Amino acid sequence: MGKEKKWILTDVKAGIWVESFAAACEKKDHKKRANWCIVKRQLHGGLTEGVDIIEVNNGALSFTIVPSRGMGLWKGTYEGCELGWRSPVAGPVNPMFVQGSDRGGLGWLQGFDECIVRCGLDSNGAPGEDVVPDNNGNPFSVMLPLHGRIANTPARRVEISVVESGKTTELVISGIVDEGMLFSPCLRLETRISTIVGSNAVTLHDEVVNLNTVAREMELLYHCNFGEPFLEQGSRFVAPSRVVVPRDRRAMEGLTGYDRYQGPTPGYVEQVYWHQLCSGRKGDTVAMLRNKAGNKGVALRYNVKQLPCFSQWKNTVGAGEGYVTGLEPGTNLPNAKRFEREKGRVIRLAPGKRHVVDLTLEVHTTARGVAGVEREIAVLRRGKPIRVFSQPVADLSPGGN
Amino acid sequence: MGKEKKWILTDVKAGIWVESFAAACEKKDHKKRANWCIVKRQLHGGLTEGVDIIEVNNGALSFTIVPSRGMGLWKGTYEGCELGWRSPVAGPVNPMFVQGSDRGGLGWLQGFDECIVRCGLDSNGAPGEDVVPDNNGNPFSVMLPLHGRIANTPARRVEISVVESGKTTELVISGIVDEGMLFSPCLRLETRISTIVGSNAVTLHDEVVNLNTVAREMELLYHCNFGEPFLEQGSRFVAPSRVVVPRDRRAMEGLTGYDRYQGPTPGYVEQVYWHQLCSGRKGDTVAMLRNKAGNKGVALRYNVKQLPCFSQWKNTVGAGEGYVTGLEPGTNLPNAKRFEREKGRVIRLAPGKRHVVDLTLEVHTTARGVAGVEREIAVLRRGKPIRVFSQPVADLSPGGN
């Protein structure tokens, strides 16, 4: 059994909120282990005014968790490499400046600059009309804006813990974020974000709970976004894809090179590919973005039973616009919810039930590390060919064939 | 003449704002009187970030006033009984997180967890299109979202005073909340919220002033919400109703038991009844929610000349969804404003004129106290029968007969 230290930083019900906090490796641990520290503070100025952040440094990998933005992972660094991207927005942005219904339902983008941002929980994907029951139980047409509310909802509870077990130390940030209101689905995100001291990885263990006494729908997508140095001219997307489908006509244009990236390209219009990934016996899979030289890579490890869908978002626009690619495992594809429901990809949670997701972001800065992940992916594929569809498919894209 | 002490906590024009404040009963008053205290502080974390609250404890009854939310009464306790309800929302919620136009105009619910929340001042009720004059004086179609803006508008002035008069001490929280902008109605709420030390009651004395030099419309409804222990399976609504009308077909289903409540019922769809209440010679009336045993009750005392309309909102959904009933006296019924205007229930205030409301919330935790209010109600009814309409009425409900 390990030894655990805990600190509650926020608990709305109990009236607890800690403005600033720091915990760090003590001297006695100093011998072989890496130094680590966890700092909680509040940002001020510009769009960051009042944002709570938790900076975690495990001695090798560092990253920032943002309780004010639904416990997203803002940015990180590993061996001098930036994790994340350069959004036109200088965040992390306080949700008070984000108006989801702006610009035809794309207002979510006003706050979008994270490395890992969850899209959900009631809905995610493109803005679109949906029909929901109103307070009288009658069908009621509403506009669901882009990517839902969870990323712009502050955590009601935040806890830090440090778990020592044998020679390993685990740093843990736990949070609870409630999305809901009267007459609407009430869904809770319980997240446990952890990293082993000295490691190259951070893991999100998320559970989405239906707090209602009636069944509720949910959608959840992990929008994992990377720019330089992992994304560059000649970077590659490597994954055990069994099927690759272009989202639309624009994606068809780049189909032959779907897994290769351009450098920053002014005027570039996004290309999106739907992937179906092979997995191991228990459903485990891994997808990676690697640089041209093959000595830098970011890999996502997750389970296709938990996250059956995967979207590859290529947005290699000019540097000023936000040069980025998104690797996006999800319970669904980021189409408008109505379409996803029709296609059977919206989860229905019974009262009190949970949907559990484990997602690990792993960083490699050596050719050997990158090659290791590529070998794993080859094993997962088991020599099967990739089936690349030449056109959009009706089951996956509105307007597809 | 009494002795009065005053403290200004907020005055935007004068640049006054006090982050934290406390006043309490001094020793010399200790003999027979109850201890009392008033504490002002700012909340942090989650949706409560930055919310100013004033906690008042009169020695027996305690309650929280929220300047950040239009001087609403958040929650209270009396003799160990909670006043208020368990909303899916963990507030009090900073208005910066509330976007009224969300979800088809129901975004107001994102902040709804109070015991007493005012709905108004320019409009309240169901979301709906309305035609207002634009900056050019031309008719302009706008969407009025649910329940208006006053509950999501912070007070521009807040003052505490303690008034001693003979053997009684009165604790008073006064506030000014301005709703308005250029080319729109500018209405001011001046509220004086008071409680006598040791008593079981709190009184809102509200005045709504038209700040413009042209006549303006106003609507005001007091959404008074209670859950357990006052609401439970077998609780009853007791009031000197002369007329009871179901709002819609759904309300017709529960008509025979309109005054009785179910326990938490997953999947329950709200039922609403319009009441016309008898009153005393000066217009005074009282309505009560009491528990099954008849030894716990919350009574609302007000004047039907000030608040001619009354809505009983039954929303006995599951505990996770927000098990609650609302007793809602108002200047109008909570229908869309356009409908209420057609039916002549929207007040028109001449320039500088005021609409005054006095509303008292009184709590009983003895069978004797509850029975006393029931006797009062019987006297007000003067033996007249209650006329219960079997169907919605065109004058009161859109789509009624």
Add this chain to the structure above:
Amino acid sequence: MGKEKKWILTDVKAGIWVESFAAACEKKDHKKRANWCIVKRQLHGGLTEGVDIIEVNNGALSFTIVPSRGMGLWKGTYEGCELGWRSPVAGPVNPMFVQGSDRGGLGWLQGFDECIVRCGLDSNGAPGEDVVPDNNGNPFSVMLPLHGRIANTPARRVEISVVESGKTTELVISGIVDEGMLFSPCLRLETRISTIVGSNAVTLHDEVVNLNTVAREMELLYHCNFGEPFLEQGSRFVAPSRVVVPRDRRAMEGLTGYDRYQGPTPGYVEQVYWHQLCSGRKGDTVAMLRNKAGNKGVALRYNVKQLPCFSQWKNTVGAGEGYVTGLEPGTNLPNAKRFEREKGRVIRLAPGKRHVVDLTLEVHTTARGVAGVEREIAVLRRGKPIRVFSQPVADLSPGGN
């Protein structure tokens, strides 16, 4: 070369934010020069909660800059005369309380109480539908709300500097405000707001930069608003107008007295006139509002090459509604953007390019000062007659002839 002192108050990227700051004239400068001071602080309470302001007093003229509101100039005073107006809104208002899409796209007015507020940068003017490229490069219909986003966007960088050069001391507030997000125009406002110690003027040197690598549109209008004592019954608008055109039928009603003002008039409906101003050889011009007696005036100096359009907004409503007139030089007229684009008045900025504007607000409190500006204006006009159109013009007003 002058001597310069600098202080950075906000820099989001560098993590700098100073809660309060003061700089003032030191004793050694005391002999003949006026005392000056610069104070930065944060407001609390009501709609001002959390707003950063910078109060500048040059010894004669004082004014308040609001980093939280896009570096607007809130109010000022000179020789006991208020600069600005009495809006129904008690600000400066934190943008978190402003929801632009409210009330048919007029929500911007919820925060409108400044003396000088910039309208832009992607769009300004009346709310209206526009077609923009979506994330897929396809045309997408969106609602552009009144006057755009820049006034409700906090500055990401704020710097104070004091520049001494010979016998003059210049007080400078510099700020950077970014408007933009993924898939939308990213425009930066770099502003340098300066005043010479002891002078009667403040100058805005603004540069709008296209941060994208593709060409982007921009609109920019300076909404300069004045009430008493400069505006009163009998006040006059004095400018070297070559052409005056009523915006609409309502403006036609007041055409003969377009340059004269009424006192506060309950029920007054705004009248707007488009002006084309004469200018000097380099494009410099000046427009003034003066009081009836001609001993108080506010003059705007700017360049018609930078700001070719001018709108005179007469809104002499009752005192409670916001008695005010706006003098509004702009790159365009405040019509809906779509109309302005059709008429060729929307600027297209190449990648990295800038649009530069210099605007000076000058205050006079003597008959001699006012007469001096009137003489300047007469010289600019060079004896040419003013052409006053009797009707709206199709090129300038939607629905014009």
